[in-house]
Amino acid sequence: MKIKFMGAARTVTGSCYVLETNGLRFAVDCGMHQGNAEIEKRNWDVDIYQPETIDFFIITHAHIDHTGLLPRLVQKGFKGQIYTTPPTRDLLKILLLDSAHIQEMEAQWRSKKHLRSGEKFIKPLYTQKDATATFPMVRSVPYDERFEPGSGITVNFKDAGHILGASLVELWVQENGIPSKLVFSGDIGRPAQLLMEDPSIVDTADFLFLDSTYGNRDHKGEDESLDELVEAIAYSYRNGEKVIIPAFAVERTQEMMYCLYLLSKDGRLPQGMPVYLDSPLAIQATEIFRRHTEYLDEETKELIQKGEDPLYLPQMRFTPTTEESIAINTLSGPAVVISASGMANAGRIKHHLRHNIWREGASIVFVGFQAQGTTGRKIVDGAQKIRLFNEEIAVKAKVFTINGFSAHAGQSQLLEWLSHFQTREMQVFLVHGEFSAQQVLADMIRDRFGFKVLIPEYLEETTLEPGRVLKRVEYPERAAPRINWGYILEDMETRFARIKEHRAQLETKPWVEQTDLRDRLLELNRILTEINSEI
Numbered sequence: 001m002k003i004k005f006m007g008a009a010r011t012v013t014g015s016c017y018v019l020e021t022n023g024l025r026f027a028v029d030c031g032m033h034q035g036n037a038e039i040e041k042r043n044w045d046v047d048i049y050q051p052e053t054i055d056f057f058i059i060t061h062a063h064i065d066h067t068g069l070l071p072r073l074v075q076k077g078f079k080g081q082i083y084t085t086p087p088t089r090d091l092l093k094i095l096l097l098d099s100a101h102i103q104e105m106e107a108q109w110r111s112k113k114h115l116r117s118g119e120k121f122i123k124p125l126y127t128q129k130d131a132t133a134t135f136p137m138v139r140s141v142p143y144d145e146r147f148e149p150g151s152g153i154t155v156n157f158k159d160a161g162h163i164l165g166a167s168l169v170e171l172w173v174q175e176n177g178i179p180s181k182l183v184f185s186g187d188i189g190r191p192a193q194l195l196m197e198d199p200s201i202v203d204t205a206d207f208l209f210l211d212s213t214y215g216n217r218d219h220k221g222e223d224e225s226l227d228e229l230v231e232a233i234a235y236s237y238r239n240g241e242k243v244i245i246p247a248f249a250v251e252r253t254q255e256m257m258y259c260l261y262l263l264s265k266d267g268r269l270p271q272g273m274p275v276y277l278d279s280p281l282a283i284q285a286t287e288i289f290r291r292h293t294e295y296l297d298e299e300t301k302e303l304i305q306k307g308e309d310p311l312y313l314p315q316m317r318f319t320p321t322t323e324e325s326i327a328i329n330t331l332s333g334p335a336v337v338i339s340a341s342g343m344a345n346a347g348r349i350k351h352h353l354r355h356n357i358w359r360e361g362a363s364i365v366f367v368g369f370q371a372q373g374t375t376g377r378k379i380v381d382g383a384q385k386i387r388l389f390n391e392e393i394a395v396k397a398k399v400f401t402i403n404g405f406s407a408h409a410g411q412s413q414l415l416e417w418l419s420h421f422q423t424r425e426m427q428v429f430l431v432h433g434e435f436s437a438q439q440v441l442a443d444m445i446r447d448r449f450g451f452k453v454l455i456p457e458y459l460e461e462t463t464l465e466p467g468r469v470l471k472r473v474e475y476p477e478r479a480a481p482r483i484n485w486g487y488i489l490e491d492m493e494t495r496f497a498r499i500k501e502h503r504a505q506l507e508t509k510p511w512v513e514q515t516d517l518r519d520r521l522l523e524l525n526r527i528l529t530e531i532n533s534e535i
C-alpha cells in the first residue's frame with residue numbers, strides 16, 4: 001500500500017493523503033492550501049492529484065483546510081464519491097459555497113487590476129457552480145457504522161470531538177491477504193470542549209496519522225480563558241468601545257455564543273451590551289448546529305431538554321446583510337462583534353478591524369489558531385501597524401490572545417489520547433502541524449511510548465507494510481545527510497523560546513527545585529552549541 005502526502009506536511013493546511021491499494025486510488029481529505037502565495041500556488045497545480053483517477057474521498061470534517069479543494073478536483077475530472085458524516089455533509093454545502101464566493105470575488109478584483117494593465121481576465125480557482133456540482137457526490141454515514149467504499153476497504157467514522165460532525169477515521173485494508181489498520185486522527189479535539197464530546201478513544205492501529213497542531217504546547221484552562229474574555233469585555237465597555245472577535249464561522253463562533261450565554265447567566269456580561277453575530281456563514285452554521293443537536297455533548301443536550309437555548313441571548317443581533325454589517329460601525333458605544341474569518345485575512349472582520357484597531361479602548365480578541373502569514377498572526381505577534389485595504393493602520397486597541405478555546409487537543413492531551421494505543425509496533429506520522437511543533441512532539445512520543453515517528457514532507461511518498469520498519473522512520477539518521485537552513489532556524493527559535501521559558505521559571509522557583517531545570521538548560525545549551533557549529 002502506498003501513501004502520498006499532498007498537504008498538511010510540516011504545515012497545518014492542505015490536508016490530503018492519497019492511498020493506493022488493491023487497484024484502488026483514494027484519499028483522506030481534500031484541503032485547501034492556505035498561507036503565503038507560494039503555498040497557495042498549490043491550489044492551482046492540482047494535476048499532481050490526478051483527480052480523474054481518484055476513486056473516492058473520505059472526509060474527516062468540514063473545515064476548508066480539509067475540504068476546500070473538492071470543487072477544484074471535481075472541475076478537473078474527479079467523478080467518484082465523497083464519504084462523510086451527516087453534519088459534515090450539511091456544513092460542507094455552506095462552507096464550499098462560501099469558499100467559491102471568495103474565489104470569485106478575488107478573481108474579479110485581480111482581473112480589474114490585470115485588465116487595467118492590458119493583461120488577461122483571471123479565472124477563479126473554482127466557482128459556485130463547481131461547488132454545487134460537488135454536492136450530489138456526497139454520501140453521508142453516521143459515527144460507528146462501518147462501510148465499504150471499495151473492495152477490501154472498510155471505514156469507520158468516530159467522533160473526533162473537534163467540530164460538529166468531525167470524525168477520526170479507522171480504515172482497514174486487506175492487501176494480498178494481509179490485514180492492516182490505518183487511523184487518521186483528522187483534527188483531534190480538546191477534551192472538555194464546550195458543545196463537543198471528548199475525542200473517541202482508539203486502541204489499535206498499524207499506522208497512525210496524527211494532528212500535531214499543538215505538538216509543542218498546552219492550552220490554558222477554560223475558566224482562565226473565560227476570565228480573560230470578561231477582562232476584554234469590561235475593558236472596552238469602560239471605554240465605550242467595541243470588542244472585536246475574529247472567529248471561524250463554524251464551531252468557534254457557536255462556542256463564543258455559548259461562552260457569552262454562560263457569562264450572561266453569571267451576571268458577568270454587561271446587561272444590554274449588544275452582541276453582533278456579523279457573518280452570514282456563521283448564522284447558517286448556527287442553524288446546522290440546531291439541526292444536529294444529537295451530535296452535541298451531553299451537557300448541551302441536557303440544557304436543550306430543559307428548554308434552554310445556549311446559542312441565544314436577548315441582546316444578540318444577527319446581521320446577515322451588508323447594510324446591517326456596515327451599520328454596526330456607524331453606531332458608537334460599546335458592543336461585542338463576532339465576525340469571520342478567524343485569521344482576519346478575509347471577510348467582514350477586515351472592516352471591523354479597520355474601524356476599530358486604531359482606537360485606544362477597543363479590544364481585539366483572538367480565540368483561535370493564527371497561521372503564519374495571516375493578518376491575525378501579525379497582530380498577535382505585536383505588529384505596530386497592519387495593512388488593510390491598501391492602507392496602513394496603527395494598532396492601538398488592546399490585543400488579547402486567548403488560547404483556551406482551541407478545538408485542537410494541546411500537547412499533553414495528544415499524549416494522553418495516544419496512551420490508549422496498545423499496538424507496540426505502531427508507526428506514527430505527524431501531520432497538520434508546523435515543523436517546530438512536530439519535532440517537539442515527535443521526541444516526546446519516542447521517549448514516552450517508543451513508537452516510530454515520522455514527519456513526512458510535502459509530496460513525500462511512502463510504502464506502508466505492517467510490521468516492516470519504514471526506511472525513513474529512524475529520525476536522527478534521516479536528518480543527518482541534508483541540511484535545511486530554514487528548519488534549523490525554526491528549530492533554534494523554538495529552543496530559544498524554551499530556554500527563555502526555563503530561565504523565567506528559574507527566577508521564580510526555590511533553589512531546591514532548580515536542579516532539574518538547570519540540567520535541562522545545560523542540555524539545551526549543548527544542542528544550541530551543536531547547531532551553531534553546523535552553521
Ligand SMILES: [Zn+2]
Binds near residue numbers: 061063162163187
Ligand atoms: Zn479542523
Ligand SMILES: [Zn+2]
Binds near residue numbers: 063
Ligand atoms: Zn485542520
